[in-house]
Amino acid sequence: MTDKDSVLQLLCAALRTEGLLLRGGFHPEPDDDAPPGTATLLLVGNAGPEMWYAFEKGRRRGTDRLNDWTRRVLSGVADRFGAAAIFPFDGPPYAPFFGWARQAEAVSESPIGMMIHPAYGLWHAWRGALAFRDKLAVPEFQPVPRSCDGCNDKPCRTACPVDAFRDGTYDVAACAAHLRTEAGADCMALGCRARRACPIGSDHIYAPAQARFHMRAFLRNQPP
Numbered sequence: 416m417t418d419k420d421s422v423l424q425l426l427c428a429a430l431r432t433e434g435l436l437l438r439g440g441f442h443p444e445p446d447d448d449a450p451p452g453t454a455t456l457l458l459v460g461n462a463g464p465e466m467w468y469a470f471e472k473g474r475r476r477g478t479d480r481l482n483d484w485t486r487r488v489l490s491g492v493a494d495r496f497g498a499a500a501i502f503p504f505d506g507p508p509y510a511p512f513f514g515w516a517r518q519a520e521a522v523s524e525s526p527i528g529m530m531i532h533p534a535y536g537l538w539h540a541w542r543g544a545l546a547f548r549d550k551l552a553v554p555e556f557q558p559v560p561r562s563c564d565g566c567n568d569k570p571c572r573t574a575c576p577v578d579a580f581r582d583g584t585y586d587v588a589a590c591a592a593h594l595r596t597e598a599g600a601d602c603m604a605l606g607c608r609a610r611r612a613c614p615i616g617s618d619h620i621y622a623p624a625q626a627r628f629h630m631r632a633f634l635r636n637q638p639p
């Protein structure tokens with residue numbers, strides 16, 4: 416094993432203790448919009464219940480927002496490994512996580528805009544990226560056919576009660592207005608119905624407590 420491999424293994428272990436996953440990485444070119452001087456960009460995220468458990472355990476007195484917890488935890492890991500942390504929620508302008516993710520792991524765009532993963536389906540997210548000045552070995556991944564190409568019904572497209580994903584766009588105002596009504600209680604309690612309609616990765620669906628948390632956080636930030 417080379418030193419570079421062992422850095423990656425130590426990093427994976429450090430992230431795992433925080434419930435986070437090393438999702439993948441790549442060596443950015445100038446037009447990838449990575450911070451100047453970045454030789455390796457590693458993406459960090461969540462899938463499965465581990466991040467939720469770590470967050471519930473580690474957040475401060477229940478008032479900590481997920482983004483605050485993420486910043487604290489991931490900045491700590493970045494410091495220990497000599498990297499700079501970049502967060503998807505810092506902006507605008509926002510860091511181009513979709514473009515980075517496409518180069519780092521086997522994700523593709525779903526009919527409702529979000530990125531779909533062959534194993535996790537729509538039940539995953541990126542919490543940050545770690546920018547290194549050194550060229551590190553990055554995890555290899557096999558590009559896979561687009562997960563949604565073989566899905567004839569595309570139930571994600573039609574499951575939204577207010578058709579917020581028609582024409583390949585996301586009508587945020589219609590979504591938020593619906594969530595504030597009685598009829599939106601189902602999405603609020605269990606998570607977005609369009610997302611839940613997807614058959615891929617359904618065993619990774621967020622548990623109700625996590626789904627409710629994300630939906631409330633989303634709605635809190637939408638204009639009335």
Ligand code: B12
Pocket residue numbers: 502503504509510511512513527528529530531537538539540541542584585587590607629630632633
């Ligand atoms: C701004 C933003 C939003 C805005 C969307 C604005 C819009 N016009 O649609 C708002 C606040 C509404 C939003 C909502 C959500 N978002 Co959002 N969002 C972002 C953010 C911070 C920046 C995107 C951006 O402007 N990029 C720059 C432009 C130039 O690039 P772009 O690719 O064209 O960006 C567009 C898409 O990203 C799209 N978009 C953003 N979020 C979402 C969510 C959905 C469901 C869809 C269809 C599209 C979409 O809107 C952007 C502008 O048009 C990204 C993180 C990042 N840094 O990329 C997360 C991100 C795209 N969101 C994400 C998620 C998960 C959500 C939520 C589902 C969170 C939740 N509550 O569970 C919600 C949707 C609510 C619901 N009903 O379930 C994830 C997607 C993960 C994935 N698997 O693909 C990201 C990558 C964040 C993360 N931590 O991983 N989001």
